[in-house]
Amino acid sequence: MSPMKLNPVSERFILHWGEMGSKWGVNRTVSQIHALLYLAGKPLPADEIADTLGVARSNVSNSLKELQNWKLIKIVHVMGDRRDHFDTSTDVWELFRVVVAQRKEREFDPTIGVLRDCLDSGDINKEDKATRQRIQDTLGLMESLSAWGDEMLRLEPSTLMKVMKLGAKIQSLIRSG
Amino acid sequence: MSPMKLNPVSERFILHWGEMGSKWGVNRTVSQIHALLYLAGKPLPADEIADTLGVARSNVSNSLKELQNWKLIKIVHVMGDRRDHFDTSTDVWELFRVVVAQRKEREFDPTIGVLRDCLDSGDINKEDKATRQRIQDTLGLMESLSAWGDEMLRLEPSTLMKVMKLGAKIQSLIRSG
């Protein structure tokens, strides 16, 4: 099959998304596939993805599995076609929320665990007081961020948007409240 | 020189920080060096860093330059020692702020530029309406986050802390205000 031709803007979007992903520790092909599905806005079969992006079918297969682990895509079926098709949300806020929640769960929370563990261990007394305090501070920051993240993630996108729009005005609310 | 011995907790902290860095697109050695300087809480010379972490002197040199580009460390001098010493803030909030600001500037803002560019280009009309809308939505989300980030980064750590403590309670303030 000859490579499926993307519109120039879609191509640019997808390529840039791939670069972005790399810089944040996400495999380039994985990012690109997700960008493609997002822009397509409709379920695509794996071979069409491979064809469009010009990567090996097996690479697509593994990347799709990865995206499923991230809960960013799901398998759907199209009438009269036995191939699996893959679909992602077209709601960018929802996608954002999922990515943040996943990274928090995978990397942030475990780190909090390690820090707690460090502070609980008998070995902690071998460290000098100031070092101990810095580990404690780090844990404190991460716990605050974690708790705040959980609360924010629970809000509706529209509410979250309002919170952000409020921005720094929140300062005055804190003083008054 | 024989490798300088770290306390077990420091070692664990530094190793874990290195792993964390990798997952977020930061070079492992770079993360480790920063963690070491943070825990040490005092300026260290490059050779002592190389020695403590067991990596090549040249690697340390390049990593230190990288950390300076990130504005996370600076060169200081110690009386009676002609070697450069490297120092980082021991204020974890300040460090957090710098990292967020840098990543925003390096990766987030340029992406906003690309998206604007996409939407301004003549080629955008080749895309179908729904795709165009999704690019527009993506830009909207990123612009909101960017503006909000700028405002938050301007706040004092202590204020920022209060904002986070407020958490979801902010919802009611929005309704009332």
Added chain:
DNA sequence: CAGAAATTTCTGTTGCAAGAGAAAGTTTTG
């Protein structure tokens, strides 16, 4: 249930970032 279609797993390759060590360069000091 045989053959076809689709998918996944396995195996080997490749490209590149990360890093070591040598060489070159710079700064300091007597």
Added chain:
DNA sequence: CAAAACTTTCTCTTGCAACAGAAATTTCTG
């Protein structure tokens, strides 16, 4: 200004993630 101390730049190596293609497996269809 020569030698020593220190730092950076350069070059080559290495390890590993990313990937391709083949082989194996599963699922579907008449």
